[in-house]
Amino acid sequence: MQCAESLAVQAAFDGELDAVSAAAAERHAEHCPECRALLEHLERTRTRIRREVDYGRASPELQARIARMLDAEAAAAKRVLGAAARPAWRLRPFWLGTLAGAAAALAASLAVVMLAPLSPAALPDELLAAHVRSLMPGHLTDVVSTDRHTVKPWFAGHADVSPAVADFSAQGYRLVGGRADYLDRQRVAAVVYEHGAHVINVFSFAAGVRPLPAQLSRSGYHLECWHAGDLGYCAVSDAGWEELDGLARLLQDLAAHDTR
Amino acid sequence: MDDKRTRFEALVLPHLDAAQRLARWLCRSPSDADDIVQEAFMRAYRAFDSLRGPDARSWLLAIVRNCHLSALAERRRRAYEPLTEEHQAQPAPHAPAALPDPERASIARDQGRTLARLIAALPEEQREVLLLREVEDMSYREIAAVAQVPIGTVMSRLARARAALKLTWLEAGGEPHAVR
Numbered sequence: 001m002q003c004a005e006s007l008a009v010q011a012a013f014d015g016e017l018d019a020v021s022a023a024a025a026e027r028h029a030e031h032c033p034e035c036r037a038l039l040e041h042l043e044r045t046r047t048r049i050r051r052e053v054d055y056g057r058a059s060p061e062l063q064a065r066i067a068r069m070l071d072a073e074a075a076a077a078k079r080v081l082g083a084a085a086r087p088a089w090r091l092r093p094f095w096l097g098t099l100a101g102a103a104a105a106l107a108a109s110l111a112v113v114m115l116a117p118l119s120p121a122a123l124p125d126e127l128l129a130a131h132v133r134s135l136m137p138g139h140l141t142d143v144v145s146t147d148r149h150t151v152k153p154w155f156a157g158h159a160d161v162s163p164a165v166a167d168f169s170a171q172g173y174r175l176v177g178g179r180a181d182y183l184d185r186q187r188v189a190a191v192v193y194e195h196g197a198h199v200i201n202v203f204s205f206a207a208g209v210r211p212l213p214a215q216l217s218r219s220g221y222h223l224e225c226w227h228a229g230d231l232g233y234c235a236v237s238d239a240g241w242e243e244l245d246g247l248a249r250l251l252q253d254l255a256a257h258d259t260r
Numbered sequence: 261m262d263d264k265r266t267r268f269e270a271l272v273l274p275h276l277d278a279a280q281r282l283a284r285w286l287c288r289s290p291s292d293a294d295d296i297v298q299e300a301f302m303r304a305y306r307a308f309d310s311l312r313g314p315d316a317r318s319w320l321l322a323i324v325r326n327c328h329l330s331a332l333a334e335r336r337r338r339a340y341e342p343l344t345e346e347h348q349a350q351p352a353p354h355a356p357a358a359l360p361d362p363e364r365a366s367i368a369r370d371q372g373r374t375l376a377r378l379i380a381a382l383p384e385e386q387r388e389v390l391l392l393r394e395v396e397d398m399s400y401r402e403i404a405a406v407a408q409v410p411i412g413t414v415m416s417r418l419a420r421a422r423a424a425l426k427l428t429w430l431e432a433g434g435e436p437h438a439v440r
Contacts, residue, residue, distance in 0.1 A: 007415050010422075014393065016400050041426050049394045053376050058280040062294045066276065066301050073305050074265055122412075129412035133400060183410045 002034075004219055009035045011132060013042045018135045123234075124213045126183040128221055131201045131236040134179065134190065140199065141177030141192050151178040151191065159189035161231055163204035164255045168193070173200070173247050193247060198239035200247055207232025215241075224248050228255035268308050271316045272301070278317060278396055279324045285391045286328045286384060296331055300324040318398070318405040325388070325406060378425060386421035389414055 003009075005028050011017050012025035029035040058066075134140050143154040148165040155162055158180040167175035176192040181203065188205040212225035212232050222244050225234040228251075235248050279300060283293035300323045311319055379387060385407070392403045404411045 007419060010419055011400075011415065014400070014418075042422060045422055045425055046394055048375055049379070049390075053379060053395070056281070057277045058297070059294070062280060062297060063276065065294070065298050066273070069298055069302055070265060070268070070305060073302065126410050126412045129410075129415055133411050139401070181411075182404060183412070185410075 003032055003038075005029075005032065005035055006038055007129075008132065008219065009038055010042065011136075013039060016133060016136045021132070021135050123184060124216055124218065124223055127203055127223060127234050127236050128218055130181045130183050130190070130203065131221060134181075134192070134201055135199060140179065142179045144177040146175050148175065151175065154178055155180070155189045159187045161189050161204050161206055163189045163191060163202070163231065163233070164228065164251055165191050166250075166254050168247070168250050171246070171250060172196070172243075173250065195237070195239050195243050195247065198237050198243065200235055200237040200239060200244065202247070202251065203234045203236070204231050206230060226252060228252060231255075264308060268305055271311070272304055272308070272320055275317045275320050276301075279320055281395060282321050282324050282388070282391060283328065285379075285387055286325065287331070292331070296324060296327045299331075300327040303327065315402065315405065317396075318402045321392070321396075321406040322408065325408075382421055382424055386417050386424065389417045390421040390425075393418055 005025065008017070008021070008025045009029055012022040015022075017025060029039050142158065143151055145151050145154075146167050146169070148167055152162065152165040155165075155178060165175070165178070167173075169175070172195055174194045176194050176199075179190040179192060181188050181190050183203075184205055186205055188203050191202045191204070193200040193202065207227065208230050209227075210232070212227065212234065213223065215222070215224050217223070221236055221238050222241055223234060223236050224241075224244050225232060226248060227233075233248075233251065233255075235244050235251075237244055276297070279297050280293065283296040283300070284290065287293055287296060300320065303326075304320055304323050307323075379390065382390065388407060389403055392398045392406060398406070400411045400414050403414045407414065407417075409417075
């Protein structure tokens, strides 16, 4: 029932797309009555919320409470230092331990929920959303470099995996940089390539033997995944299948070479 | 030691208003919200050394959210205290849909409060992303960091929140564009 472009139209409205993608979304909305209505609704909602709904500012009382709390914290830190760095929790009543226990149990249960990997069905959506999102201005790369010796080490501190990285300019795939994204409940590494006018994001993440989505197209984007060791790779782009496949094969060869 | 406090006041304290707004949207009772903000600032101060990167606001708001969840869990654990957070909204005398026609005029005069009430009726996970996007003007990535969900989830929650607002507006008989 809902237009497939509605999320892209929303993202354009929220300023999350680069100029080209945003223009495409706007062009689409011109011809799609549903998305045109959506845009009007988004505009109206935003105006009204910003004009009429406000929970205001922190009260002077709250500001004073925060200031007193900071005073107490700073003083406690000094006392702890004075008392030969006695653990801070000893200074507090015993029943706080119970609360901390409950909080820890809650945190643990949340962690279990949040660490469960996404279903294979959800993964393509996550990857496409991450790709689309990366195209907004200033979000494509966290580290800009055509040198794999810069890009690869950067991931060590920013992602949970260390992917295969190389500049394939000679074959038409220019290495642009890298980025850390959060999806599939982990910090994944995204290596960014340019092929002609197309941006290709190559996501890599810990996948084990988990099945990855097969080749698929959605909303004009292609997605191709493969395993290399215990890493999963997914390349996403609006480039053609052959172009995407060309990069996939180069990276597969590279990974095979690296592990031997 | 004082250096830590100075840095904290420069980096984190400017986001007190945003923290207060998020707490207010999440738990609705102003005094509970203030308690949550104070608790969040205490945790933030104690964990300040673990703050990495420039985005202190997302970091602080994620702590506010966690404090809210802990407070909620604590309240649920003490079963004798009823679950208030979904029902004890602002002094809202009637549900808008139940009002007879003549009173619609007074609703229109008080659209701001009506809108706040409709937003308050949204599920918490949707209300939260809506606030962070429309009021705090945060990017999807920042919202994802606060809500601790993937960006795709932020996008779909935002879409659902906005769509639900449209439906509830219609049901409440409101004429959003008639008011300026």
